[in-house]
Amino acid sequence: MQRENISPNSLTFSYVLKACGSIGAVDKGAEVHDLMAKQGLLGCDIVLSTALINMYTKFGALRNAQKVFEELPVKDAASWSALIVGYAENGSSEQALACFKKMQKDGHSPDIVTFICILKACGCLRAADEGTKVHERIAEQGFLVDNDVVLGTALLDMYAKCDVLTKARQVFEDLLVRNVVTWNALISGYAEHGDCREALKCFERMQCQGFSPDAVTYLCILKACGSTGAEVWGERFHHEIAKQGHWKNHVVLSTALIDMYVKCGAITKARQVLEELPVRDSVSWNALMIGYVKQGEASHARDCFEQMQCEGLLPDAASFSCMLIACSRLGLVEEAHSHFVNMNMKYGIMPDLEHYTCIIDVFGRAGYLTEALGLIQRMPFCNYNVWSTLLAACQKWGDVKTGKWAFEHAI
Structure with missing residues (x-):
């Protein structure tokens, strides 16, 4: 042209x-x-x-x-909406909410798409009060939430994320039309806040009403089972997923199964799920390593770390957290220090507070208080967990001087 x-x-x-x-x-x-x-x-x-x-x-x-x-x-409503939607979709929830308020001060009325995005932002911020105001504004503008499944689901999801489950349930019950996404939002709300019983009730009611669970449904329900240690229920859902024949090719769902078994203390079953996967990633390996560490089987966590790399997978920040904890439990100071150094030097991963706390714990458990103290003094940032870890080591080894210094910083 x-x-x-x-x-x-x-x-x-x-x-x-x-x-x-x-x-x-x-x-x-x-x-x-x-x-x-x-x-x-x-x-x-x-x-x-x-x-x-x-x-x-x-x-x-x-x-x-x-x-x-x-x-x-x-500026018109469309230009405001474009900016608000952009902020919300890119995870800048605070900016989205600020723009939403300015838009209304300028006398512009949001449309349904804007409302859906701002409800998402309120949910991400856990801003229940702001979300309730948005709900009221939706009603003032005459939008019928009961008849709009997308808007209704966004409202339900906002209340669920804000832990206002009574209102979330009310919105759900008032909806004239529901779909699997609506059910998932409610089940996820209960699962996120540890109410496994209600999550399971919703799951069964969903199926009774003719809705087939999808991968997201199973992710939510497996999380609920893991958070409450409901292994029997988790195994039942494992069998349901297996019947569908897709879980082995769904890495996220497979990792959720591993995580569920790990949290239920069934580490052998978690390992079996991992070994049956045709394709594994670092996240699925990390889930298993965390399980071994929590079960006190640090040597198995080390084996997983090595096997993961033998399969050509690069460790990530979570992998190194697991390894540092494993080394701490096994008293492997030199190996832990090597991992800590290699994180950045070899893999380009900058250690965060969790990694620093872990390596200080390694030094502290082994009585290397001078090394721990030196590392803290070189740290770009520090928090209570770091100081309390050093303080615990000082108490163990009877180092009163360093312990007093750590205590003063901790408070």
Whole structure:
């Protein structure tokens, strides 16, 4: 088109921006943005600017999206919504909520898509009060939650994430139309807050009403079983999943099975699930390693770490946490220190507070208090757990001077 000297118009640009956002063509999108600027289209065409905001949010380039928005001489509901949706979908929940409030102060009414995204943001922030205000605003604008399964599910999910399960249940019961996503939101709410009994009741009621559980349903229900140690129920769901024949190729679901058995103390069954997998990843290995560490079988955790690497898998931050704990339990100071150093030097993983706390625990258990103290003094950050770990070591080895120093920092 451009080769034939035909200038694109606003509609053409809108379609191209949408295409760039859909396929993640960052460079091409920036090129189109520059071309629009040269033609003087920025700011004067709010529809086109909104398309530009949408594209940048699809890339996760929220600063660019915010800049385009701020340069608009006049903002409408669509441009506000585009920015709010972008923040919410990219995990910037606080910014999404702040924009939502500004939008309303400017006198613009949110649409259903905006409400769905802001409910998601409230859920992520566990902002029950803000979520309730959004619920009230939805009612004020005349949107019928009972008849809109997507909006109703978003509202239910928000209350569930905020641990307001009574309201979540009320929203659920009031819905005239439900789908498997709606059921999953309620089951997940109960599972997340440790109410295995209600999660199981919902699961059975769901099936009685003719809804077939999907992978997300099983992930939620396995989590509920693991959090309450309900191994018998967990095994029943394992058999149900096995009948469907898909779990071995579903790494996330397989890892959930391993995690469930681990939390129920059935480490042998967890190992069996892992060994039956045609493809394993570091997350599934980590789940098993955590199980061995919790069961006091640190040597088996070390074996898993080695076997994982023999399969060509690289350890991640969680893998090293497991190994440092295992080494601490086994008194392997040099090996633990080697892992701690190799995290960054060999694998490019920067140690976090958990890793520092683990290696200090290794030094402390073995009586290497000088080394532990030296490491703490070189740490870029520190917290109560670090100081209390050092304090426990000082108490064990009778180092009053260092213990007093650790105590002063801990409080």
